[in-house]
Amino acid sequence: MTVRDLITDLQLNPLVEGDLGRAVTGGYSGDLLSWVMGRAKAGDAWFSVMGNVNAVAVCVLADVACLVLCENAALDEAARARAELENVTVLRSNDTAYALAAALSKRLERIV
Amino acid sequence: MQMVCTVATRYEVNNLKLHYDVSGDDFTRAGEASGAIKATLKRLGFPADVIRRVAIAMYEGEINMVIHADGGVADVEIEPDLIVITLTDRGPGIPDVEKAMQEGFSTAPETVRNLGFGAGMGLPNIKRYTDTLTIDTEIGKGTCIRMTIAVPA
């Protein structure tokens, strides 16, 4: 599935649109940045409440498909600007990381 | 952060040397040096997996210099088969390297923990993503971290 599919299927609100055609191959949930860099895989959708500029840097370096801000967590202005500059997709939802990850998992299972 | 790039290329990718000053006062900007290296490696056509490992390992080292050592310098050497990253600071040094290498050990202050740092996973991540890692450190003098990543043929 692509990031675009993810937006539709999980009813996400796009805050910054990067490469929406990019494939989403898995998911990772967490807010501690080094934990994410150590454990998330390239192509994952990253579920977090961390909407700061460092989180955007982690998206770039860890090469995740997108950042999904859960439970309506805020994306601060510096982070939005950096995401636009770096072509990082940032999405948002009312739902919890648990609900979103479970939904993604179901979709990916269906595809495989 | 100031970028001073000395490009000493004789052949295409051979012996490319890059130097960055990593400022200690603004860690929202940390990641610029690793971001620049990532872009350079991409342009040079290195494999995506190698680029990702270099970018993460270097970012962890860079952010450590900003949070724990008030900044420093980063030197990166790019060869077709090997990438060498050297991070040097004049910070407080690391009293117990073995302890610092353990997952979960962190002395990061509350202010940076609120931003998502301080999991005590940075050095373990560097270890995980590099082929060699050496840490030279002296209390009150500073720390020099050298890491290499081999590029599979």
Ligand SMILES: Nc1ncnc2c1ncn2[C@@H]1O[C@H](COP(=O)(O)OP(=O)(O)OP(=O)(O)O)[C@@H](O)[C@H]1O
């Ligand atoms: N350049 C440095 N100068 C001085 N101390 C350092 C340096 N780098 C690391 N340390 C020490 O080693 C500890 C562990 O570093 P590590 O990167 O693993 O975790 P962290 O930076 O505390 O948290 P995280 O990287 O998960 O955000 C740090 O908390 C700090 O005490």
Ligand SMILES: [Mg+2]
């Ligand atoms: Mg660290």
